[in-house]
Amino acid sequence: MTLALGPVLRHVAETTAVVWVQTEAPAEVEILGCSATTFEVDDCHYALVVVEGLTPDSVFQYEVHIDGVKAWPEPGSEFPPSVIRTRGPKTADRLKVIFGSCRYPKTGDPKIDDKLGLDALDCFATRLTAMPVEEWPDALLLLGDQVYADELTPEARRQLAGHRKSKRRPPDEVVTYTEYERLYRHTWGDPEIRWILSTLPTAMIFDDHDIRDDWNTSAPWRAEVNKKPWWRDRIHAGLGSYWVYQHLGNLSPAELAADDDYQKVLAIEGDCWPHLVELADRADYEVDGDKGLRFSFRWDLGRSRLVMVDSRNARILDSGDRKMLGDREFRWVEEQVADDLDSVDHLLIGSSLPWLLPPALGDIQIINEIAADRPGLRGTIAEKIRQAADLEHWPAFLQSFLRFSGMIEAAAQGSPATISVLSGDVHHSYAARALFRGTGETTVHQLVCSPVHNYVPAPVKPAFKFAWSARVARLTRRWAKRAGSPDLPMSWANLSGPQFGNTIASFEAKGRVAEVFFEQPEDNGELSTVAQVKLSG
Template identity: 45%
Template structure:
């Protein structure tokens, strides 16, 4: 619950610097009570959700290519930066300056320092170490953007502290039917974000590097929307409806809201309705939880009602972030990673980027598009068995294997894999205007890092890469590490491709080769983009890095011809 009343309002979380363009920025905060939030003289009142208080301050009138230090004031009193901060002042840096554009990315982060790393065998948090590295570097070495590709919180893998808190809360007769070791509602989700984002290093990093975010399964539950059978089983429980509603409400507030530009905020019906609640009350606004719960329930029942995918414009670079979880079509005979309307939106965004002459098109998707070859073939084999034997015992065995082994990436949605491939190749061939120098698919999820490149069909004017970086703070058990190493081997590829052919699985419509990896440990990836040049830099702590409190750079790979 929010902090008890005191003499002045305080920050619970934030500030988070979110959408930044050449002339504007948004700054997100959570406070312990209703108040007015001031950033650079732009003031807004908090809105209320379930007894928690949030604000998104839109700062406009900035100069392109500028750097502006900022403070946060609540009811006129400065609360950020902390007086005893060891980090540089938080600042807003707008695109348009000279030099390379740097983008940091990764996924899958257990709360830190609440996870006991040594006892659980987890290497040091790469995002913590990355923040410490940046704080010691000059500003021109900082990234211009941070992209978080899923599993910012784990609703189904809790720290010891949160499990104890849940037990005490539920002793008061709340949610006794919910799983003991998982969160159940919005109130419990708020604790996960506090646990993760109050980490001092990451708190400073998120206050000064603009962030873009998309969910993966663990923000809701492992295997979220794997299949129609999974969804039917979960819908039959007496706790899932509250869980998915609370998860989507919290995601909308903590992650999705900051993905939107000022123009998109002005056009967003839910955001406008919340602002109407704030404007209607001079004191504490009415609680927006009912309208957000309605939005969340509608989004779960009808994925087309909410688009979680979004676009970021960064001068010569363009990010198209693709929701590969909530918008799935799960009928076994017609599985799609995205419904047709959202896929058309993605294709249009890619086409516009090419028409506008961007040098680098970046596609973000929490799940990798191009997997290790053996894993790709296994997913196609399994999807074919599920479709062919749906409702019979072979189909049930295939479904059990799908859920147990997480065989539900793009390869398991063959129609969508090919459709994305056609859209990527159209851009890379220059069918919509001059081809960008690179088309880059950035992803996470699979708890190792690698780089792969499309090699067939040939004749592409743009180099096409899959860049996967995961985890920021987690680990892949040793058997999984062995499996992924084998997954890239020629022998495993031949075996699994033969297995897929035996059941009539449709092979991938293009060919790719691994260029680097796999790397294991906790990791942060960086893209360095300048003109038509592009590089992929990978830094690791842990198995392929070090354990002495530093990140070790293990890769600096050119991605373009320039």
């Protein structure tokens, strides 16, 4: 039996690792002497193998056996063996993570692929094959738009046309679980991507295109899209497949063991799709100002910590109390950030959407939110502008933006050397330094890497350069204050960028010294550094 997709190496700790696989049929999957039985979703089969008993600070080559037959590595593979590299006391004070967002797959159409340019993650995978394992990154962070459910490649559209039976569904967007399954296979099936996912611990969070462009922009947006006869099917398939393909692997073995939904799925004989429908509804609906499922998560990486924040599905809109996260989930995030900060040298906070935008653009989003909350024609026009211009980032959720900023300011009063917010989404890359009043020696940065592989429209470039202008920022700040914006607890300035084009970023720390590198593919496929920013030390 062969693997349909994977293996994907997910959460790795000192003595454990989680490996995700998709098989062609029900099976027993074994890795390094540990096994798991597949579960079924709509005639697709998956397993998370929890590998236990590993040694800290060690490297383990692994194979995947399905019903006793080796299925990975594939025969004749040109790639090095897949490995699990554990952390431990010897490496606790060192960290290297690569990150980025917005990775559109290769299309097979030369005109489109030439326009998209070289895939930065593909190029990084090629580099990795020639590097000693000891120099490989500790983790890969994918910060949104892992799949494009609403912008299909020509191949994906052809597949859709061949299977779509109902004209009540959109002709060029996926809707069903089966269609999402094909999309994940298409996007993660490239040999280079499949190999790098098999050998670097990978954390993921979604953004809008994993479901639909501008997903959860506002209450009017949700009200309008919910009128579409196929939208509930889309939510069920999109959130259900996200839970299977992306979310489960973010959890540690202990969290998986304590997760009621995962344990219910394992206990179901046969298709567990009905449970995923209920799960997706629970994740999507608002009850008492909160969502029924938390997708935010935490990884401990030696003396560094990653707290990944769901800034898409967690939004509270229907109640009229507009928030980026419900209060219960926000409290959870705050607790993870503040927990035992004396043991943390570098705090990484992941959010698919940037916390700090170019200042002028941030103020415009604040102005728009204030106007959209007002009744009458002014509010209607502001809502139309919000949806047309994609004004739905952290500053467009002002109370959440201020709470998020306050959380970071409080953490900066502690002992971390650096606090870095890692983001994507905006199709340009930059590093910005935030300055709070009286936060001691901790440095705070917004680090954005986007896209990994996508097209950057020409009008975007001058617009973002203009939005970083200090003179324009002073004008928009005065405008925002006149509109009713409070004073912000920090200022920020651009240290690098904006960089345009396909990019992969690396956060590297040793002791309390950290820096970030932004790299882009050259025509020969080699990556070259386009920016390097020292974050501390």
